[in-house]
Amino acid sequence: MSMRSLWSAVTLILVAVLSLTAAPPDVSAQAREEPPADNVFTGELDVQMGQRVFQQQCGRCHGEDGTGGEGGPDLTNGFRSASTDEGLFKIVREGIPNTQMVGISRRSTDQSAWMVVAYLNSLNDTNDVDLPGNAANGQQLYAGKGNCSGCHMVNGEGGRLGPDLSQVGNRRDPAELVSDLRTPDQDVAPRWWTLRVTRADGTVVQGLRMDEDTFSMRLMDDDEDLWSFSKRDVRSYDRIKTSTMPSVNATLTDAEVDDLVAYLFSLRREEI
């Protein structure tokens, strides 16, 4: 067992013990006076402990798996308000002023906060993995045979009728990308459903569902024009929950799908 793993095991036990006893309010305050500059709680057990704390204290808003919820953003695709572990720790510990984001319980230790940081980083792990495909070939397929750029943007270039893929490698792992390409109807986000609106005169406007509420809806049509409808002013509307993207099964070989996945997985934000 390495020293780090040993330390993690010890801290796991410590945390377990501490969690059984009510920590006095000033314990965390004392510990916060001199937070370590780097996270020393980054072992596998630390991540597991961090996940547990996250699920208990953060999951209600950010989702059990950190992918976001009604109260908090997705934390698996980078962080909007932190660029360092120290910054993440501060937010986990203290929250973000002027927002709904509050820090974890004052009764939680700084160590727990660091473990949450380790867990959050694990959700954003962009370490390279060995993929069977060739990313350079995949880039050519993306623009050519795959016809992806007609609907998707990468760094400002491309169409608007599908999700921006500039950093898709940060939010989708290779297996998910394969699934997206082969069975696009399997998991369609509401943003990419289609709204089919029949207006009072019987004419139809159809497009991607940008937003909808009780009384109104907004969509982008095939010409990439924006439309806004009051529901009371239209005859009817339909939500079509299938994807507008065709499966690649009929157009690309298995090797080409591997290449395309390799390219898409390479599309990630620049690390600071």
Next chain:
Amino acid sequence: MKRLASVIALGVLVTGVVPAAAQETESQPGTTPAFSPVTWERLLNAKDEPHNWLMYSGTLDSQHYSGLDQVHNRNVGDLELKWAYQIPQLDRAETVPVVVDGVMFITEAPSNVVAVDAATGRQYWRYNHSLPDDLRICCGRNNRGVAILGETLYMSTLDAHLVAIDARTGNLVWDKAVADYRAGYSKTEAPLIVKDEVVTGMAGGEYGVRGFIDSYNAKSGELEWRAETIPGPDHPDNQTWAGDSWRTGGAATWITGAYDPDLDLVYWGTGNPGPDWNGDVRLGDNLYSDSAMALKHETGALEWYFQFTPHDVHDWDAIQVPILADLEMDGEMRKVMMWANRNAFFYTIDRVTGKFLVGKPFAKQTWAEGLDANGRPIRIPGTSPTAEGVTVSPPIGGGTNWFSPSYSPRTELFYVQAYDGEDIFYKRDEDYVEGDQFTGGGGRRPLPVENYKSAIRAIDPKTANLRWEYEIQPRSTAGIMATAGDLVFSGSVDGYFFALDAVSGEELWHMNVGRMVHSAPMSYAVDGKQYITIAAGNVVYSFGLRD
């Protein structure tokens, strides 16, 4: 692939059916296919499409004036709230939305933008900018608006980036680091489009930065030119800074400028010299701090400058929106720039040459005997900050500040938010440390705010004389919009939004919207209906006439 959506299989899972009564409607209100690309020609002629508000100040001359007159001084009492958009951040909004063909773009703290239907306030898309956790910002997580060219929005961010965003989707097109935020630079102002470039400033005047105005290629994001607001040692004006003080002299550029297409000049204000309140370490006039700069757009070369407050020691940034108009003065048509400065003086300047034409105090001031023939202040001795403190008017926040004034070509009056306050100014020694605040002092208000007069003042720019004033209690730090309906809209710190008669200053309508009004109103129309919009607290409200 634009045909894709029309050839999909219709796997209908949920169907909404509206009541029969609604089906009988012949017309189709509420449907708005939007929007057309905003060309440079459209921006040049923005006055010709008053139903849109195409840039921060409405038009390139920055008059912050709406040509719409459906709401006027006889029916303004029939205004009612049409919609409200809640910004999901608690920060005080300073944004002025842009509206293009029925789509409104609203910036939010810290550095986000959302597109909404301008008739309902409901969202199309949003862009959230990722920020580092160690920002250096003196005065709140502010953003004041976007610029648009073609189908791309341009926005400043608190980490001193300029981002280009697709206006139909919110997708990021490019992201340019303008300066190093770790050294105290940030960006809060709405950029200004000039031809095919994005002209933009920076903030950070309290951090010992060195100011500049940049112009970027709108398509590629490449820097076309940078105009330093503090000249380097190879320029004679560098001698207006003692020693190396120019390196940390501030002169930030954190509010949007104006542009004259005939002269091809960009006009931009500059902020305080640094350290703010201790001028001992930067003896000299400190050019071009607290100045209006006129830059040739092609190159960024300085055509002329006008320094309002030489060697400022009170933090009186010349961070006001320059308002351009052509006025008949002494029987001659003059191309002028009107400027109510934080130092409490109003100026009318020839914008071709930078020559001072007329100027007088528009708010209480105790620091100058007046202006000389060139518009230079004649300083009263003993008004500089000391260790013990010196009481001076105007206060640190100024006789006015960054919030937009307005000019009506109908009344030929300049409308400004004025404040007759005072502060006790202090000076202290301070060393520069990169990334830390570098202010050299501070100030405090000696009496409760109710002791000081706050007012909207209408000034005749030909004489700098006061035409009328409307007193506000306890005070206002809101921008102003005049309209072709002969109305002046503004607000107050205690949440009132109100309309005055532009000719007389008489109050015609008011409503309390709950929280501080700190931004400027704007106006637009959708489907023939005029809207008046204001951000207050963290909510954007749109008003229109009762149906």
